[in-house]
Amino acid sequence: MKVRVDPDLCAGFGICVGLCPEAFELHDDGYATVLVGEVPAEFEDMVHRAVDRCPARAIFLVDDSSVD
Ligand code: SF4
Numbered sequence: 001m002k003v004r005v006d007p008d009l010c011a012g013f014g015i016c017v018g019l020c021p022e023a024f025e026l027h028d029d030g031y032a033t034v035l036v037g038e039v040p041a042e043f044e045d046m047v048h049r050a051v052d053r054c055p056a057r058a059i060f061l062v063d064d065s066s067v068d
Helices: 015-019 041-053
Strands: 002-005 024-026 032-034 059-062
Touching: 002 032, 015 024, 015 041, 041 059
Parallel strands: none
Antiparallel strands: 002 059, 024 032
16 A cells, blocks of 8 residues: 655645654645655554545545556
């Protein structure tokens, strides 16, 4: 599983970073970036939670089978 953040949608609330700092960090420009390529299995639950809780709906899961 991969995850991405749309910087145009992200409003920099940082909820994703608070939930899973192993996978997300806040960029200096005020939006979140993804730190990992493939999300480690132990962080998948937290990443799913971040997707659900992001107020801007800016986090997207990427199905591995559809990745370039
Ligand atoms: S929770 Fe959503 S809006 Fe907030 S920093 Fe993360 S991606 Fe951006």
